[in-house]
Amino acid sequence: MKSLLTLRNASLVFVLIFSVWALWPRKSTDAKAPKVGRECTNPARYKYVIKVAPGFYLPGLMPMNVGKPLQGLNIVAEDFEKLYPDTFIEFVGVPGVREWLVTQLSAGQAPDILNVNVEDVWQDTQKGWYVALDPYLEAPNPFIEKGQPGSVQWWDVFKYQAISRGKAAPDGKMYCISTDMVETGFFYNKDIFRKLSLEPPKDWIEFLALQQKLKDAGFIPMLAYVGNIVDWGVDLTFDQFYAEILPGVDIIKDPIREQYLDGYFDWDEIAFLRSKGFFTKNDPRYVAHWQVLKDWRKYFNKDISSADMMKLFVTQKGAMLWDGSWTVNKLARDPDLDFEWGVFYPPPMTREFHPLCCGIEQCVIGGSAVQLTVTNSAFKDTGNQETSERLKRVMAFLQFLHTPKNIDIVVNECMAFLPNVKGVEPHKELLPFDEILARRYTTTKWTYTFDMNFNEIMYRMLDLYLNDGISLEEYLDWMQKDLDMAIDTIVRRKKIDFAPFEKRWQELAPARAGMKALPPDAR
Amino acid sequence: MKQSRLQTIVRNSACYALVAPTFALLAVFCLVPFVWAFAASFYRYEIGGEATWIGIANYQEYLSDPTLLPSFYNMFILTFIGVVITIVFPLGTAKLIFSLSSEKARYIYRILFLIPIVVPGVAVMMIWGGMIYSDSGLVNETLRLIGQEDLTRGWLSNPDTVLYAVSCIGFPFASGVNILIYYAGLASIPDSVHEAAQLDGATGFRKFMLIDVPLVLSQIKLMVILTIIGGVQGFQGMFILTRGGPGFRSMVPGLWMYFNAFSFQRMGYACAIGVFLFVIILALTIVNLKYFKSSEDLQAAK
Structure with a gap:
């Protein structure tokens, strides 16, 4: 009994001492580590x-x-x-x-x-x-x-x-x-490209062929997070399909914003176009652009949610990394990086690739950081x-x-970013992004146009669709409900009057007359 | 001599005074928010915006919410697995510890199994998410090591595995106070009951199932109620690890309530979901109390 008590006492004392030691605030292991932030002490x-x-x-x-x-x-x-x-x-x-x-x-x-x-x-x-x-x-x-x-x-x-x-x-x-600007790009491993005699592609057909060659050679062709695909991928493919028909469907010409955002769809325009059958199962462009994303999915890494993309790129398991200009800071300054890298922008989708694409230069999807x-x-x-x-x-x-x-x-x-003030030059490593930013802006930004509820559902269901969790049909059903719900909310919040939209829509009828593959209600 | 009610209150005034601060805090932080939430569930109310009375529209909307069925299905699966885990593993472990012949060993094991509770739940989730289930985590690396690369996947991002991966967090589920609760139940069984069972020829697993389990039913009942409440209310694990995804494959109602309240700013709608969950928890608890017999009920029935 006595030994038991001793054992109990000893173990309790040990636990107590260990707990105090574990919880005791200790000095920083790196005394020179700078403080994060700046605080007013008085x-x-x-x-x-x-x-x-x-x-x-x-x-x-x-x-x-x-x-x-x-x-x-x-x-x-x-x-x-x-x-x-x-x-x-x-x-x-x-x-x-x-x-x-x-x-x-x-x-x-x-x-x-x-x-x-x-x-x-x-x-x-x-x-x-x-x-x-x-x-x-x-x-x-x-x-x-x-x-x-x-x-x-x-x-x-x-x-x-x-x-x-x-x-x-x-x-x-x-x-x-x-304050500054950001743009995305495909960072690629020049050593791998050289080894396989590959060049940055000129169009989407070449791009897919390039990725197939990389895959056949045992590399992960493209590294990207699902969030990047939902945000950037959706806008880029959407623009490739819709840029050609903008003259017939771009309803609002805001004298102030339009000079900078020519052809951009705001929420009110999307809401109106939805009533004309766009962005539904009856809109061939809308359906096709999701299919293009799904077809591209097979070249991405298996896990697009939680894998460490940068690690896969710097260890040369992946040949391309789709990321923002901030990645330059890592690649240019990492002393352990033992390969040459470059960056190129997504190539256009030509009519040969898809009959509803027109081969227009890919648009800007970045912008203010x-x-x-x-x-x-x-x-x-x-x-x-x-x-x-x-x-x-x-x-x-x-x-x-x-x-x-x-x-x-x-x-x-x-x-990481390009200064947005005249007279301040960016780092030369960021100049490729400066050239991209001179292009025209995207037709719309889906993940920023409506409320967070819309974004959340779109993100989740696209993730599921890309990972074979649901069919295209199911995905389109989800998106239709999601968009209708978002439109209801925005119309209620902003009290949008669609009468001027309808008038402008009628005026644009001649421009739509020769356009192919419009939804039946849009004629 | 019978005292009047007033006299009783006056006589016990000191006790009421002692209880008052606790009751006041409970009222402010538990009862008032509940009443407020119930009232808010009848409004369209955004944080920072104006509230508009919409009657039961939030409830009607929730009944047709596309997340309703998947999230309740996930909640049911997770709660069911949680209940099974809460009963089987800690009770089995408690029995193993209780069966040790050495008092010292029993004591040491009790402490050893209790120590892991000092690790915060959030840290446990992050360890599982980052070190066990990640692309280069324990599971995938083990599969690669044994040449099963094809079986590797994002366990938390794959629609087919996410729910079960989340359920397995905490494996082997044998730590914390659950073991102590069952242990206390086992310790309260009189030796004479065990001796009588042995005389009747019951040993080993048979004795455990026929003697121990019925006599710790009170503890099992408590654990089941707590697990069900936790299962219906809880969403921390999903929030940290999967945010309810991919899609809604790991979404639970509590998490959808949270998103609506703070991400989508639909506070009235979130309150309606909260009230809905409250009713479910209340119903399940009543069913549990009424139909799930404790060891005392069984003894009384005899």
Whole structure:
């Protein structure tokens, strides 16, 4: 009995000591590791503590785990604080999930400046959560020297005008500043291509043949996540099928947005075209573009959800990686990479490939990367945008940041995105993406057009369809229900009047007269 | 002498005062949200937007929601597997520990089986997702090692395997307080019952099934109720590992409720799903309490 007690005591003491040891806060193993973010330790000292969630550029982060931790924004903030000693700029990391965003904004506790996909913002513009930036963009940026772009109106400093202005919400207002640009591409292993005597393809037929050769040689031809296929793949194939018929179906010509987004389908246009039989089983183009994606699927890696694509690419198991320009930062700076790589853009789908394609150059699907919005927290001092001094200071920081000198410091600190300010050149490794961004913009962006409910179902069912979980027929049924539900919601929320659409539709009838394979209701 | 109700209350006022803070907290954080959710389920209500009275439209919509059938099917499968696992593995393990002849060994095993509960559930999920089921995880690497490359797959992304892969998380399911609960039940069985069974010739598995299992029915009943409630309400595992996918192959109603509330901002609709789940849990619990007999009920019946 005594020995049992001793054993019990000993084991309990051991567990206790072990638990205390395990839970005891310990010093960082790397004393030199930089702090992530920038925190104000004495808020009472400052009149304005401005909280910024800069996303990718958060100081202390090391993008793609290569290079040095970012410090660019810290430098800019220190310079700004020298000009405004009563202000402190905090940088915080925030979860990239909509749940967090919605709860913080509804409580008025979001950071003053926030990186968020502006299409998410569009869903909530009627709630007063975001500040429309047009008055500031149309006024001079006081931090830009006279005579330089941006000194008359801030708008002029932005390099990629079409894409930047295209981020205007359907209510016509601009809620974000596009700090930089991103584009996607097929990163390919030049060594493998050389070994198999392959060249970047000129059209989709060549592209499929190339992938077959890679597959026959034992490589995974294409590495990509399902999310990339749902977002980028859908838009690219959709555009290849619909670009040719735009003159007969592009209903709305918005005098402001259309000069930058010529032919772009907004939600109201999609809703109207749906009533004419487009985007249903009766629309041959719609059906065909999903089939093209499915046919392409066999060249992707088996697991498109959870596999480590970058690992498969750098270990040369995969020959091509479909990813964004941020991948350059990894490939160009990784000292262990022992092959040569290049990048090319998806080739066009010609009429020989499919009778409903026209061989038009593939469009831009990228665009603004870091998109900085100003939230309702920025004017919490008065609760009124007109009278808020705090909002003026927040805007001053945004203006200060978007000057050539500061954007160069922040964006070019790593090789991920292209600076969107005139006079700031991107890294030469990113120049191929600069050329792509000069192309025309996509016909629509399905995953950003409707609400999150639509996106969620589309993502899930396309994933299932691509992985043989459901047939094309079932998938189309799901998509039809999903689209109808999204359209109902958007019509209710935005109170869309379709009468002008119908009038324009009738006017465009001659343009549609010679078009093939339109849905029966669209004649 | 009979006291009036008022006198009783006054006499026990100190007790009521002690209970009051707990009750107030319960009311604020459990009862009020429930009443609020019930009321909100009759509105079209977006976070940050205006609420519009729509009566039972949210309930009607949920009954025709395309996720309803798949998510309830998944929930049923997962709960059923969960109930089986909760009964079989911890009870078997508790019996094995209880059967050890050495008190020291029993004590050590009880501690050893309890230690894993210090690992947070989220961490367990991430370990399984990242180290066991991933492309280069334990399962696929083992298959490659034995030359079965063709059998490798994304276990959590394959429509045919996802539900069962999720069910297997926690294998061999023999840790935590479940074992202790069953162990306590086994320990409470009088020695005389075992001796009588032995005299009657019952040994081994037969004795376990005929003597031990009926006498720990109270514990089994408790575990079944808790597992059913957890199965109907729970969605953390799916949220972390699969987000209910691919498609809706691992979607459960609780997760769809969460998505509607915080991703789609359809708070009224999410509340309707929540009320729907509450009714189901209540019904299942009543059925369980009424028709699933405990060991005391069995003894009373005798």
